[in-house]
Structure formats: structure tokens, C-alpha cells
Amino acid sequence: MKYLKPWWSDSGGLLHLTILLSLAGLNVDLDVYLLLSPPTLLRDELLLLGCPPSSAYALSPFAASGGWGRAGQLHPKGRESDPAELSEGRLLRELCALGVPFIPRTRVDAWLVHSVAAGDADRAHGLLGAAATASSAGGVGASVDGGSQAAPGGGGDPREARSGALATREEEKAPAEPTAEVSNPRGRASEEIELQRERHEAVNYSPQHEENEQRVSAQEKSLQQSNGDGSNVADTRDWEAEKTTDSRNERQLNGTDIFCLEDLFQLLSSQPENLLEGISLGDTPLLSSSNYDGLNSLATNSVNFSQAISQDVSLHEAMLLCPNNTFRRDPVARTSLPQEPFFQFNPPTTNTELTLPGTNVTRFVPLVDNQMRNLPNQGLLCDLDVNILDEINLMSLAMEEGFDPVEVSQLFEELDSELSLNSSHCSTSVTTHDSSHSVYEEGAIGYNTDLESFSQHDLEGAVGGYSPEPICHMNHRSDSGFHEEVALQHVFHNHTYHLHPTAPESTSESFSWPGKSQKVSRYVNDADRNLSRDERRAKALHIPFSVDEIVRMPVDSFNSMLSRYYLTDLQVSLIRDIRRRGKNKVAAQNCRKRKLDVILNLEDDVCNLQARKEALKRERAQCNKAINIMKQKVHDLYHDVFRLLRDDQGRPVNPNQYALQCSHDGSVLIVPKELVTSGHRKENQKGKRKSERN
DNA sequence: GCCGAATGTCATTCT
DNA sequence: CTAGAATGACATTCG
Numbered sequence: 001m002k003y004l005k006p007w008w009s010d011s012g013g014l015l016h017l018t019i020l021l022s023l024a025g026l027n028v029d030l031d032v033y034l035l036l037s038p039p040t041l042l043r044d045e046l047l048l049l050g051c052p053p054s055s056a057y058a059l060s061p062f063a064a065s066g067g068w069g070r071a072g073q074l075h076p077k078g079r080e081s082d083p084a085e086l087s088e089g090r091l092l093r094e095l096c097a098l099g100v101p102f103i104p105r106t107r108v109d110a111w112l113v114h115s116v117a118a119g120d121a122d123r124a125h126g127l128l129g130a131a132a133t134a135s136s137a138g139g140v141g142a143s144v145d146g147g148s149q150a151a152p153g154g155g156g157d158p159r160e161a162r163s164g165a166l167a168t169r170e171e172e173k174a175p176a177e178p179t180a181e182v183s184n185p186r187g188r189a190s191e192e193i194e195l196q197r198e199r200h201e202a203v204n205y206s207p208q209h210e211e212n213e214q215r216v217s218a219q220e221k222s223l224q225q226s227n228g229d230g231s232n233v234a235d236t237r238d239w240e241a242e243k244t245t246d247s248r249n250e251r252q253l254n255g256t257d258i259f260c261l262e263d264l265f266q267l268l269s270s271q272p273e274n275l276l277e278g279i280s281l282g283d284t285p286l287l288s289s290s291n292y293d294g295l296n297s298l299a300t301n302s303v304n305f306s307q308a309i310s311q312d313v314s315l316h317e318a319m320l321l322c323p324n325n326t327f328r329r330d331p332v333a334r335t336s337l338p339q340e341p342f343f344q345f346n347p348p349t350t351n352t353e354l355t356l357p358g359t360n361v362t363r364f365v366p367l368v369d370n371q372m373r374n375l376p377n378q379g380l381l382c383d384l385d386v387n388i389l390d391e392i393n394l395m396s397l398a399m400e401e402g403f404d405p406v407e408v409s410q411l412f413e414e415l416d417s418e419l420s421l422n423s424s425h426c427s428t429s430v431t432t433h434d435s436s437h438s439v440y441e442e443g444a445i446g447y448n449t450d451l452e453s454f455s456q457h458d459l460e461g462a463v464g465g466y467s468p469e470p471i472c473h474m475n476h477r478s479d480s481g482f483h484e485e486v487a488l489q490h491v492f493h494n495h496t497y498h499l500h501p502t503a504p505e506s507t508s509e510s511f512s513w514p515g516k517s518q519k520v521s522r523y524v525n526d527a528d529r530n531l532s533r534d535e536r537r538a539k540a541l542h543i544p545f546s547v548d549e550i551v552r553m554p555v556d557s558f559n560s561m562l563s564r565y566y567l568t569d570l571q572v573s574l575i576r577d578i579r580r581r582g583k584n585k586v587a588a589q590n591c592r593k594r595k596l597d598v599i600l601n602l603e604d605d606v607c608n609l610q611a612r613k614e615a616l617k618r619e620r621a622q623c624n625k626a627i628n629i630m631k632q633k634v635h636d637l638y639h640d641v642f643r644l645l646r647d648d649q650g651r652p653v654n655p656n657q658y659a660l661q662c663s664h665d666g667s668v669l670i671v672p673k674e675l676v677t678s679g680h681r682k683e684n685q686k687g688k689r690k691s692e693r694n
Numbered sequence: 695g696c697c698g699a700a701t702g703t704c705a706t707t708c709t
Numbered sequence: 710c711t712a713g714a715a716t717g718a719c720a721t722t723c724g
Contacts, residue, residue, distance in 0.1 A: 580713095583713065587713080587714055587715060588715090588716080590715080592716095
């Protein structure tokens, strides 16, 4: 999918539409409307809807208003005297002055879009009221994550997130209705949602998570009280359950959102035909024409639009396709890196903090990657902070790996505050590669400006960069010398982990989307593949130690470690399992090595014995040969002796009748053979008797 | 797709 | 009694 230059920089964007539609109570699918309505018509729409001219025309850039987050970023060159230029900040202030509540939060906007698209205008109004109250009170009031809250699994799998984003709609619609994402088999998505839920259940075990939940509940109560509007409270109750999960993210990341309606608006409007490629819209003529009918479509075709597109156009998709976002530094950079962006972005005018929809954001990466590669001259890129890729990847990873969104959000919050302090580093020059980053490329947190390796670095750095502190109080990990050494190691370690043995592979390898996404998917898979199962598990449960140190540390250090750090039962159990498995793994390796050594030794013994046997055979043969030679000599000598012997009468002695016998004293006697044979019999009998006695 | 080697893991026993 | 080593058996991965 190509990316075209948006036009939102000189428009009010979708926010205005949201306001207008909610004001008018129109049941309009904004997705469709946005395809057809250029923002220049918004003024007319305001007038058409009966807004006072001051609201319609006297709209100024945000720069002079303040307090509305990134509007100044959207309108950097805006002039307050320009009546034709719409400013969301001014507009919102005008509307608030008129008693129209609203909060320019993307997730609110997202929720609004969904609500309006689903025909639930009352809910939208309720949200507007609640959000505006909180916003006017604190300036950074709560918002609602319409995107992530809709995702039941909250996983990083785009299909999963997608299904989550469309959950509300899909539940209300016929199940046979095809979705826009053809590469998203629902069965697989549901499986992975289940896996994600398992992981979240495991991760949410953290007591800090419970604290956050309680805090969120308290804040929500106060928020409702501050509303003071009975109808709004009643309306709010409907989506309160959805809000509970993700609103804690909003509390922690209170501020401007990453994905705003302007972004969606510009995306949809700048490239409706491309968007429609991925959407099964049906045969609605207005949609197939893909032209800009503008204002007329609002009043005449809204209902049809909603029916035609509402189930297929996801705000998540639009978010993912929209790279125009504010900045976020790499999460790992906060630990040690200087704030030196390798991609230029516009520093914020205020220290706004960003929320990030925790779901589905993975898909964002390859698209942006592609865009940045192919469209280097886009003005958009000048405003694009590629660091957003980091947080998106991290968040998606966090969701995929079962990270607690609260903790990830805390990380991002820290990043933001740090970034705001170092905003001076945000130069305007595009830096494609900086040799100074090479020092960080070592280890798991390496910075690499190569976008192809982006995901992997994010993946690797995600855990080591932040996991210890929020969970396990790692500020005092230098108690023993052993920890001194491993403390630094673990920060840069690749803790990767999945609770379910088959979940990670299936998750990371299964999700796919057309185009460049395969490349990123491959990197994610590679990164995961390099990690053992226990490492992935440790990563998922935020184990603040590397598997290696868990296995190798002495038992005393191990026990002291378990007692020193605050770990949940699940974490302790996992650590013990990791240690047991690691020990057993080493033992198995040693065992096999020993077994192999034994086998090799036995083989050597066999060879040696065979060689010895052959040598003995040769020696025996030689001995037999020598014996035979000796026998032959004795025989020859025997006959020589008898040839020389003579009896008393001088006759030769017959060897058949006589035999030579050696006596004990060495003398040789000539005796008759009868005597010799009888004497032999007696000696043999004596020998037999002795053997019988023994 | 089958096969074998390498490796991980579990259960069990031994130290 | 506990931790670890040792090992058989089985499963998984990979070439």
C-alpha cells in the first residue's frame, strides 16, 4: 500500500467531524464520510449544522491557545488571523465555551468513531462529557482507549488486535460477514486471542498491576463524579467495562495521543482508493467511485455509508497506516543512551505524553518502513519520528509477550519526560546513520538506524531496557559480587519468554500481512528464535535476571536473590523452574558427554584388547614354532646319541628297546623302555591321586 | 516425508 | 530433608 502525502497540515481534520457529528447526533460512519469529505468543507459543515459563525470561521491555529497537546505541531505555521484555517484547539475551546464537551484525545476520538459508526451516539456524547470534564479540570484528563480496549486479547498479533478492534461490531453482526483482512482466519485469531489471554493472566498477576487497577478504579470514580451529568453517567456505564482495562494506560500516559483523528482523516482522504484495497466495501456506488463528493455526502448518504463500511474499516487499520505521529524515544535509550535521534522529528511544544494503543501496532512497522524507504522526500517524513516505531514495536511486543500494559506505559511515560528534557537533541536533519550509535549496537539494546533491524532491536531491547525497575525494584542489586557482574548483563539481556511453549512461535510466525511485513516478521521470528523457551518465559514474566545467571549463580546467592527482590509466586516458581531446568540441562549435557566418553573409552578398550589378542596370537605362533624346532633338535640329538652308543659286546643299542633317561643329578642312564613306561604309569597315578586329594 | 543426530525436558534415583 | 547430580526415556528441532 502506497502512502500519499496527507493534507491534514492545513485542515481541522477528523476531530472536527467528530465534534460536528456528535453535536448533530448523526448516525454517520465517519470512515466513509472521511473518504468523501475534504476538510476544507468543514466550515460549511459547521454553518450547516447551525454552529455560530464564530465557531465556524474564527478558528485559529493552536499555537496561541495552548493546552491541547499536539495541535501546535499540526499547525506549526498557522496564523491566528487566518479565518480559513481550522484549528482544532481553537475550535475545541470555542465548543467548550458553548458548553459542548470534548477532549481531543485520539483514543477518545477512536472510540467516538466506533461509537458513531455503531450508531451509538449517546455513548459518544457520554464520553464527550466525561472527557471534557476531566480535560477542563486537569488539562490532562482521562481519555479512553477505544482501540486497545476493544481488543480482548490485547496481543501484538495484528489479526488479533484487528479482531479486537472490531469485536464490538462483529458481535453485533452476522458471523458470516467477511472481514476486510482476508489473511486473517478467524479461527487462528481466536486461538491466539486465547493464548494472549493466558499470558495476560499470568502477567497481570503482578501486585503492582493490582495497584494500578485500584488506582484506575478510584480515578474513574472521581471522573464520573466530576461529570455531574446523570445522563452521561448512565451512558458511561455502558462502556465502563471496556474502559477499565485500558484507562489505566491513559492515566499514566495522560496527554496527547499518538494516533489522532487528523491522522486518520488525512490518511483516508489522501488515499481512499488505497485504503479501499484492503476493505471489502461491497458494491456501494458512492464508495466504489472513490471520489470526493464532499459535503453532500454527509447529509444524504450517511446511513448507507455506515452500513456499507462500518464492519470493515477499523480505526486500528487506519492508525496503523498512519505514520504521522508524535515522538517517542526508544525505550532502551532511557537507560543509557543520549537523546540523539537517528531520525528527525519535530520536538513537541509541550511536554505532552503519549498513549499508544497496545494492540495491532505491529503492523505499523513494515508499513512505515516501506514508506520511509520509498518516499524519502515526503514532507511527512520530516515530521515523522521513527522512534515511534520503537514504542510501537515495544508495545506490540509487550502485548504479544504478555507485558502488562501499565508497565509499558510507565516506561513510555518515563521516556516522554526524559525526552522532553532532552528535546534540544531533536535536530531537524535527517540522520540515517550515526557512528556514535555503534557503541550501543553491542548487546541487546543496540541502536541501529537500519530499519530492517529495527524490530529486532526493539524486541531485544524491550525487556532488558525496562523490565527490572517497574516490577522488581532493581535499584539495589549490587549486594553480592555475583550480582555486580550480572546486573549489567541482565539489563542488556534478551529475556524472551512465552508462557505457552507453542504460543510464541505460533504467534510470531503465524501473523503475516502482505507486502514488506514479511521482512519484519522474519526479524521478529529470528529474534525470538534466538531465545530459548525459558528466556522467553522469563521475558514475559519480567524476570529481572537472565536465565544464565539464574542457573549459574550459587545456591546461596540464588536464595538471597529470591528473598531480596519482590517477586510474585509465579515469578519465583518460574525462576526455580528455570534454574532446575537449566541445571538439568547442564547435567544432561554432562551426562551425555560422560556417556559418550564412556562409549569412546570402551571402544578404545576394545581396540586395545583386540590388538593385545593379535599380539598374543603372534607370540603363541612364535613359541610353537620354537618348540617345534626344539623338538626336532631333541629328536635328532636322541638318535645321534643312540647311534654312538654300544653295549657291552660292542653292538649298537637299539632305540626301540632302550631309552635315555635323565636322572636328578644330571647323569644320563640307558634304561629299557619297559621300565620307562612302567615308571611313567606310576608317576601318572601319583599325580592323579594328588589332584584328587586337592 | 523419513531418518538420525543433537538437544531439551521430565521423572526418578542417587549422592 | 534439600539441592544437585546422574540418567533413562521421551519429545522436539534440524539438517
